[in-house]
Amino acid sequence: MSARAISSLVVPGRGQSVWLVTLSSAAMAFLAVFALALSVTSARLAATWSDALAQTATVRISAPPEEMDSQTALVLDVLRTTPGIAEARVMVPEEQAALLEAWLGPDLPLDALPLPRLIELTETAEGPDRQGLRLRLAAEAPAAVYDDHTRWRRPLVQAATRLQSFALVSLVLIGAVTAAMIALAASAALSSNGQVIRVLRLVGARDRFIALAFVRRISRRALYGSAAGTAVAMLALLALPQAGSAVPVLAGLGFQGWTWALPLTIPPLTAILAWAASMATAFRVLRGVT
Amino acid sequence: MIVFEDVSHDYGGGPLFRDVSVRLEQGSFHFLTGPSGAGKSTFLKLCYGELLPSSGKVTLLNRDLREMTRDQLAETRERIGVVHQDCQFLDHLTVEQNVGLPLTATDRPLRESDVSDLLGWVGLGARADALPPTLSGGERQRAALARAIIGAPNVLLADEPTGNLDWEMSQRLMMLLIELNRMGTAVLIATHDLNLIRFAKAQVQARVMRISGRKLQLAGAEL
Numbered sequence: 001m002s003a004r005a006i007s008s009l010v011v012p013g014r015g016q017s018v019w020l021v022t023l024s025s026a027a028m029a030f031l032a033v034f035a036l037a038l039s040v041t042s043a044r045l046a047a048t049w050s051d052a053l054a055q056t057a058t059v060r061i062s063a064p065p066e067e068m069d070s071q072t073a074l075v076l077d078v079l080r081t082t083p084g085i086a087e088a089r090v091m092v093p094e095e096q097a098a099l100l101e102a103w104l105g106p107d108l109p110l111d112a113l114p115l116p117r118l119i120e121l122t123e124t125a126e127g128p129d130r131q132g133l134r135l136r137l138a139a140e141a142p143a144a145v146y147d148d149h150t151r152w153r154r155p156l157v158q159a160a161t162r163l164q165s166f167a168l169v170s171l172v173l174i175g176a177v178t179a180a181m182i183a184l185a186a187s188a189a190l191s192s193n194g195q196v197i198r199v200l201r202l203v204g205a206r207d208r209f210i211a212l213a214f215v216r217r218i219s220r221r222a223l224y225g226s227a228a229g230t231a232v233a234m235l236a237l238l239a240l241p242q243a244g245s246a247v248p249v250l251a252g253l254g255f256q257g258w259t260w261a262l263p264l265t266i267p268p269l270t271a272i273l274a275w276a277a278s279m280a281t282a283f284r285v286l287r288g289v290t
Numbered sequence: 291m292i293v294f295e296d297v298s299h300d301y302g303g304g305p306l307f308r309d310v311s312v313r314l315e316q317g318s319f320h321f322l323t324g325p326s327g328a329g330k331s332t333f334l335k336l337c338y339g340e341l342l343p344s345s346g347k348v349t350l351l352n353r354d355l356r357e358m359t360r361d362q363l364a365e366t367r368e369r370i371g372v373v374h375q376d377c378q379f380l381d382h383l384t385v386e387q388n389v390g391l392p393l394t395a396t397d398r399p400l401r402e403s404d405v406s407d408l409l410g411w412v413g414l415g416a417r418a419d420a421l422p423p424t425l426s427g428g429e430r431q432r433a434a435l436a437r438a439i440i441g442a443p444n445v446l447l448a449d450e451p452t453g454n455l456d457w458e459m460s461q462r463l464m465m466l467l468i469e470l471n472r473m474g475t476a477v478l479i480a481t482h483d484l485n486l487i488r489f490a491k492a493q494v495q496a497r498v499m500r501i502s503g504r505k506l507q508l509a510g511a512e513l
């Protein structure tokens with residue numbers, strides 16, 4: 001029997017602390033997977049919303065019907081001479097109808113409504129000088145309003161960013177609680193094995209050997225526990241209804257493509273955390289036991 | 291190897307012994323006797339650093355016990371074999387694994403044949419795979435002795451190593467210790483057994499120390 005094999009045997013395998021480690025690592029890994037999914041999803045939402053809205057803008061012209069065409073021509077002139085605008089296109093009434101239908105239903109007599117005219121802008125990557133554009137429009141075509149969607153975009157992106165910070169804070173908290181639980185379990189394991197420590201001391205074992213005997217066992221349990229918790233959580237995420245279903249925002253929760261690899265880092269990270277937490281605890285406890 | 295200078299020890303209820311000065315040199319053989327409760331086990335505990343003296347200086351293998359770091363103490367114990375009075379084992383490991391522990395726990399190479407030879411010598415060959423709680427008192431003592439000497443220590447301390455053994459087995463173990471002593475190990479045995487002391491004195495130059503009246507006395511030829 002090799003020295004290493006013995007060293008993994010010197011601590012008895014039974015005991016509540018071992019179960020505490022396994023269970024808490026499993027539970028914490030389960031929660032960590034969801035926090036991670038939330039973080040990945042909210043980052044994705046924030047990116048999607050800012051990308052989709054960033055390079056488009058509209059100019060809305062509300063004028064009496066007889067002035068509409070002249071105002072439109074004025075606006076198009078201004079836009080054509082504004083750097084940062086790639087394309088300006090007047091939306092045909094059918095397009096506007098389609099946009100409104102989504103909100104108001106198909107049966108509206110749109111012709112009877114004094115609808116503003118919409119010009120859809122595609123901006124270049126740098127975009128126009130927005131403030132300058134607003135001022136020029138106000139001076140030359142007072143019926144036109146430039147709208148770069150910032151008003152809509154900002155709260156959405158802010159909400160997604162905040163959601164992501166919540167998720168990250170949750171991950172940190174989960175890590176801290178896991179470390180604390182494992183430190184507690186390590187200290188319980190050490191104090192319930194006073195006899196083992198005494199005998200090892202008697203035969204000349206150094207603190208490092210004694211600590212490692214406990215730490216190896218605890219980290220292995222943490223690894224097994226968190227692997228189980230991670231697996232269950234990933235299966236649960238797979239089972240969630242996917243995008244396209246009735247509740248689009250919720251259905252988006254989960255990983256996509258390479259981000260499925262992220263939760264796989266949870267078990268090894270838990271093992272490393274367990275190693276560090278139990279090592280620190282073991283040395284602290286052993287210093288107190290003479 | 292082990293030097294006591296003006297050592298006193300007191301658990302709190304008055305001193306057990308006072309101003310003890312003694313040297314255990316390499317290759318020496320000592321017995322320690324005295325009435326029960328006189329402080330023999332306490333004396334041995336000072337010799338392997340389980341206790342610190344209340345006053346005075348204990349030097350183990352050229353290091354002052356008080357100044358030692360925890361790793362230095364472990365390093366010192368690696369070279370001191372101890373047979374405890376209440377032989378302590380890891381109850382979930384086999385006798386064989388317990389006996390090998392001084393080597394495995396200090397990352398020294400362990401030859402399984404050495405362990406089985408030694409177990410054969412102390413008459414435990416058939417009990418190698420037993421768990422310590424299933425051993426008889428005498429078997430435990432023999433296993434403890436085997437564990438104390440497996441690492442070829444510089445010093446061997448034994449507290450009543452033959453208390454539960456028949457005379458024949460006691461002699462056998464004593465021969466083992468005498469062999470060890472001849473190879474240079476300093477041996478110190480706490481015992482009440484005068485027959486054992488006489489038996490050993492016929493083989494080696496053994497000195498007898500006696501704790502009584504709070505003093506450590508060197509007994510002469512009266513035994």
Ligand SMILES: Nc1ncnc2c1ncn2[C@@H]1O[C@H](COP(=O)(O)OP(=O)(O)OP(=O)(O)O)[C@@H](O)[C@H]1O
Pocket residue numbers: 301306324325326327328329330331332333375
């Ligand atoms: N940890 C302790 N705390 C307080 N008193 C102790 C402690 N250990 C031993 N004693 C006391 O110190 C005295 C000496 O104990 P020790 O074990 O050294 O005696 P001993 O000579 O080995 O006796 P025996 O021959 O019965 O083994 C005893 O009266 C014992 O009760």
Ligand SMILES: [Mg+2]
Pocket residue numbers: 330331332375449
């Ligand atoms: Mg005693």
